[in-house]
Amino acid sequence: MVDFAIDLKNVTKKYDGFMLNNVSFTLPRGCIMGLIGANGAGKSTIIKLMLGIIKKDSGDIKLLGCDSDKLSNEVKERIGVVFDESFFPENMKLREIERVLANIYKNWDETVFARYISEFGLPQNVAIKDFSRGMKMKLSIACALSHNAELLVLDEATSGLDPIVRNEILDIFLDFIQDENNSVLISSHITSDLEKVCDYVTFIDNGKIIMSDEKDLILEKYAVVKCSQDEIDKLPCEKTIGIRKNKFGAEALTETKAVPADFIAEPADLEKIMLFTAKKENRK
Amino acid sequence: MKGLIIKDLYNLRKQLVLYIIIGVIYSVIGVVAKDSGGSSFIGLILIFSAMLPITAVSYDERAKWDKYGLTMPVSRRETVAAKYLLGVILTAAGALLSFAVGLLFGADMTEYVAVVTMLAGICFLYLSVLLPIVYKMGTEKARFIMLAVILLPFLLIMAGALYAKNSVIGGTKIPENMLGNMSGATAEISGVQAEAGMISELMAGILIFTAVSLVIMYISYRISVSIYRRKEF
Numbered sequence: 078m079v080d081f082a083i084d085l086k087n088v089t090k091k092y093d094g095f096m097l098n099n100v101s102f103t104l105p106r107g108c109i110m111g112l113i114g115a116n117g118a119g120k121s122t123i124i125k126l127m128l129g130i131i132k133k134d135s136g137d138i139k140l141l142g143c144d145s146d147k148l149s150n151e152v153k154e155r156i157g158v159v160f161d162e163s164f165f166p167e168n169m170k171l172r173e174i175e176r177v178l179a180n181i182y183k184n185w186d187e188t189v190f191a192r193y194i195s196e197f198g199l200p201q202n203v204a205i206k207d208f209s210r211g212m213k214m215k216l217s218i219a220c221a222l223s224h225n226a227e228l229l230v231l232d233e234a235t236s237g238l239d240p241i242v243r244n245e246i247l248d249i250f251l252d253f254i255q256d257e258n259n260s261v262l263i264s265s266h267i268t269s270d271l272e273k274v275c276d277y278v279t280f281i282d283n284g285k286i287i288m289s290d291e292k293d294l295i296l297e298k299y300a301v302v303k304c305s306q307d308e309i310d311k312l313p314c315e316k317t318i319g320i321r322k323n324k325f326g327a328e329a330l331t332e333t334k335a336v337p338a339d340f341i342a343e344p345a346d347l348e349k350i351m352l353f354t355a356k357k358e359n360r361k
Numbered sequence: 362m363k364g365l366i367i368k369d370l371y372n373l374r375k376q377l378v379l380y381i382i383i384g385v386i387y388s389v390i391g392v393v394a395k396d397s398g399g400s401s402f403i404g405l406i407l408i409f410s411a412m413l414p415i416t417a418v419s420y421d422e423r424a425k426w427d428k429y430g431l432t433m434p435v436s437r438r439e440t441v442a443a444k445y446l447l448g449v450i451l452t453a454a455g456a457l458l459s460f461a462v463g464l465l466f467g468a469d470m471t472e473y474v475a476v477v478t479m480l481a482g483i484c485f486l487y488l489s490v491l492l493p494i495v496y497k498m499g500t501e502k503a504r505f506i507m508l509a510v511i512l513l514p515f516l517l518i519m520a521g522a523l524y525a526k527n528s529v530i531g532g533t534k535i536p537e538n539m540l541g542n543m544s545g546a547t548a549e550i551s552g553v554q555a556e557a558g559m560i561s562e563l564m565a566g567i568l569i570f571t572a573v574s575l576v577i578m579y580i581s582y583r584i585s586v587s588i589y590r591r592k593e594f
Contacts, residue, residue: 125593128431130594132593150436153432158432164426169372177368178364181433181435
């Protein structure tokens with residue numbers, strides 16, 4: 078049996094005007110999964126449900142083998158979380174935050190924290206409120222990595238950062254999963270980042286999972302076909318995920334195997350898949 | 362949980378400095394003036410200390426700490442317990458501060474202990490009423506209710522003091538009189554010189570009151586936990 082770091086089964090959560098509908102996916106240990114979706118697709122809701130910050134209406138969520146409704150402190154010790162903002166009290170300084178966290182996490186590692194702080198160039202004597210957005214994100218990431226977590230959960234954690242820092246951080250994640258016990262779930266709409274590091278990809282749109290599989294399988298499975306507007310109708314309907322037409326021609330995302338021989342097809346990337354899948358939902 | 366309390370103390374640092382300054386000034390005035398005013402000054406710093414856990418909750422709200430804090434190895438129960446514990450710690454600190462100043466100025470310690478113990482009980486009652494309301498409604502919405510809860514006993518004390526002053530015949534000690542009015546249990550001391558026996562009786566009443574307030578605080582804590590368990594962030 079595969080040991081899953083994250084295991085969601087038929088998870089449903091209803092809000093006014095939004096519903097997370099029957100969401101299921103799994104992340105095997107030792108892997109990085111990207112959760113891709115537009116703003117408001119339900120990425121953050123999934124992450125909050127997983128961490129027990131909000132409560133599901135139905136379904137089953139397991140984190141490191143434990144029910145997410147009643148995560149014990151021992152399990153939470155093994156999880157590092159980074160949200161899209163930092164939630165540290167604004168008046169505190171780095172040293173003070175470390176003192177707080179060192180008293181919360183049993184496995185807090187001063188040496189590792191100090192290393193990330195100097196690597197990220199974070200100032201010691203500046204209150205958090207004077208940190209830039211990038212600095213706050215770096216601090217959150219440093220905190221998540223400094224208590225020997227086995228599972229990192231990152232919600233839009235790289236979105237406020239410049240490409241250079243994003244690359245640095247992605248490398249840190251790749252480094253992190255060198256230990257086969259470690260896993261990462263990273264939600265983002267920056268598909269290029271996810272394309273670079275992820276083993277698994279889950280597409281979510283409007284509260285529903287569109288697809289969830291190994292990244293390479295997804296990329297192999299789909300192709301982008303470019304042709305004229307008339308020709309596009311010849312594509313097999315049930316194998317076509319989405320179509321976009323403009324005055325110069327048409328583009329379609331379709332299964333690679335279903336592309337007729339006389340059509341020009343190029344491999345799809347995650348961004349194309351995101352665009353076409355989201356579009357499909359909108360058409361309905 | 363220790364980490365959470367450290368975080369709150371860091372957050373409240375400015376208030377704590379102010380709290381110590383006010384505490385010292387008021388205690389000095391109280392002791393030097395040697396009148397019933399002293400008791401109400403001590404009351405003020407103790408009630409101030411009971412307010413600080415509420416301020417700590419509002420800091421958490423502003424930083425949206427809870428969403429983040431709950432991903433850490435701290436349960437919802439512990440998150441709530443930390444605020445109650447903070448209240449107890451700060452009240453105890455306020456009491457110690459009062460004692461220190463009292464000793465320094467050679468005040469009547471029997472009276473002092475009685476007043477401080479009772480005020481600590483009042484602090485616990487404050488927290489018991491306020492914290493569940495704050496957890497239920499948020500500090501923003503709970504503000505008016507908080508104001509009412511804080512002002513009401515003050516008005517009662519003031520009314521009591523006024524009544525005491527009016528019924529004073531020369532040479533009567535006012536503090537005992539005030540205590541009588543405040544503790545409620547022994548409200549019927551009117552203008553008679555308090556005897557030693559009466560003071561010990563009063564003290565017993567005060568101890569029972571404070572013990573009861575601790576029990577009420579525990580019940581309040583259980584209520585807050587059940588409110589907080591249902592919260593989503």
